Amino acid sequence: MTQLSDKAQYSQNIEKQLADLADNTLQGMLEAGDKIKNCYRLLQKNEQHGNIVREVLRDQGTFYELEHYPKGDVHDSDSHSQYFYHAHRGIDGENGHFHTFLRAKGMPGSPEPVPYDGDTQWPAGNDALSHLIAISMNPRGYPIGLFSTNRWVTGETWYKAEDVITMLDNFNMDLLYPSWPVNIWITETMRLFRPQVEELLLKRDQSVDAWHEKHPDKDVYEDRDLEVTSEMLIDVDKQLDAVTKELKSRTH
Numbered sequence: 001m002t003q004l005s006d007k008a009q010y011s012q013n014i015e016k017q018l019a020d021l022a023d024n025t026l027q028g029m030l031e032a033g034d035k036i037k038n039c040y041r042l043l044q045k046n047e048q049h050g051n052i053v054r055e056v057l058r059d060q061g062t063f064y065e066l067e068h069y070p071k072g073d074v075h076d077s078d079s080h081s082q083y084f085y086h087a088h089r090g091i092d093g094e095n096g097h098f099h100t101f102l103r104a105k106g107m108p109g110s111p112e113p114v115p116y117d118g119d120t121q122w123p124a125g126n127d128a129l130s131h132l133i134a135i136s137m138n139p140r141g142y143p144i145g146l147f148s149t150n151r152w153v154t155g156e157t158w159y160k161a162e163d164v165i166t167m168l169d170n171f172n173m174d175l176l177y178p179s180w181p182v183n184i185w186i187t188e189t190m191r192l193f194r195p196q197v198e199e200l201l202l203k204r205d206q207s208v209d210a211w212h213e214k215h216p217d218k219d220v221y222e223d224r225d226l227e228v229t230s231e232m233l234i235d236v237d238k239q240l241d242a243v244t245k246e247l248k249s250r251t252h
Contacts, residue, residue, distance in 0.1 A: 014195065014196070014239075014242055015242065015246070017195040017196075017199070018195065018242060018243060018246040019246065021195070021246075023247070023250065025194075026243050026246060026247050027247070028191065029191065029192050029194070029239075029240075029243050030240065030243055030244065030247070032188040032189075032191035032192040033188075033192050033236065033239070033240040033243070035184055035185075035188040036185055036188050036189060036192060036236060037236075039052070039181040039182075039184050039185040039188075040052075040185075042181050043055055043181055050141075051140060051141025051142070052137065052141045052142070052143075052181075052182055052185055053085070053095055053096065053137050053141040054141055055141075055178075055179045055181065055182050056069060056070065056085050056178060056179060056182050057069055057070075057085070058178070058179070063087070065086070065087050065088045066086060066087075066088050067086060068084040068085070068086055069084060069085045069086060070084075070085075070177075070178045074173065074175065074177065074178060074183070075103075076172065076173050076174055076175055078172075078174065079102075079106050079170055079171065079172040079173070079174065080102060080103040080104070080105045080106030080107075080170075081100070081101070081102055081103075081106060081170070081171045081172055081173055082100070082101040082102070082103060082129065083098050083099060083100045083101065083173065083186055084098070084099055085097070085098050085099075085137075086099075091136075093138055093139075093144060094136045094137065094138065094144065094145070095137050095138060095139045095141075096137055097134045097135055097136045097137060097147075098134060098135040098137070098186060099131060099134050099154060100131070100132040100133055100134070100135070100171060100186065100190065101129045101130060101131055101132060101154070101156070102129065102130050102132060102167045102170055102171055103126075103127075103128070103129045104125065104126050104127070104128040104129065104157075105126060106167070106170045106171075107128075107130065107163075107167055107170070108166050108167065108169075108170060109163075109166065111159050111160075111163035111166070111167075112159075113128070113157050113158055113159055114158050114159065114160055116158070116221065118219040118221065118222060119219070120152075120219070120221070120222050122151075122156075122157045122158065123155070123156070123157050124157065128157040129156055129157060130156055130157060130158075130159050130163075130164055130167055131148070131149060131153075131154040131156045132164060132167065132168060132171060132190070132197070133146050133147070133148060133190070133197045133200060133201070134146065134147050134148070134149060135186070135189060142236070143189060143234055143236065144233060144234065144235075145231060145232060145233050145234055146193060146196055146197060146200055146231070146232055146234055147200065147228050147229075147230060147231035147232075148200050148201060148203070148204035148228070148229045148230045148231075149227060149228055149229060150208065150220075150221060150223070150226045150227055150228075150229055151221035151222070152221060152222045152223075152224065153227055158221060160205060161201040161202045161204060161205040164201050165197075165198050165201055165202075168190060168194065168197060168198075171187065171190050172187055173186055173187050174187075192236065192239055192240075193234055193239060196232060196234060199230075199232075200230040200231070200232065201230075203229070203230035204229040204230045207226070207229040207230060208220055208221075208226070208229060211223065211226050
């Protein structure tokens with residue numbers, strides 16, 4: 001399998017992305033970064049559970065590939081957000097990754113799934129859910145990448161990227177379980193890297209469309225040969241430096 005470090009690069013147009021954002025959006029990204037750093041600070045005070053990954057695996061027993069952690073996933077009944085952590089990709093530098101979702105009741109504007117005439121039954125009604133983005137974690141418990149996946153990977157309901165982007169504002173894990181710092185961290189990570197998440201979602205649809213053109217005889221959403229649809233490296237410190245630089249450039 002292609003290694004993450006070879007396959008993905010930190011967004012080459014992050015400066016342009018930031019230049020297009022409003023001041024209050026950039027300030028919000030800085031605030032998100034401050035909350036992320038505070039989560040790290042609090043967790044590091046506990047030697048036994050000193051990072052995000054170890055905290056989410058706390059009291060979960062043996063860590064097995066493909067199984068969801070914590071068991072049963074994490075659901076916020078108010079925002080209808082959801083996530084779980086697991087491992088299976090075998091990529092150098094990745095311990096595992098978080099998958100983030102929004103369920104039907106949390107979706108703004110009641111979007112319609114894309115047209116589909118295949119044989120697989122997608123979750124519908126109140127059971128519908130959309131995968132937002134996956135967050136790759138290194139063995140030290142820090143985020144190193146974001147990626148999107150094909151529909152079959154998560155068993156989701158497929159919405160066009162523009163609709164998924166509107167869902168991002170509604171992702172909010174406001175819970176004590178399984179860990180308040182982890183829930184704050186995952187909420188704020190989505191906020192800090194919002195430009196990259198949007199870029200990856202748009203690239204996701206482009207990848208699916210291109211794949212379908214090359215394989216018109218296959219159900220593109222169920223094709224096991226298409227798993228990861230877009231991917232890039234991320235770095236909290238580099239992101240915060242770029243945001244700070246952009247804001248400072250606007251004061252002159």
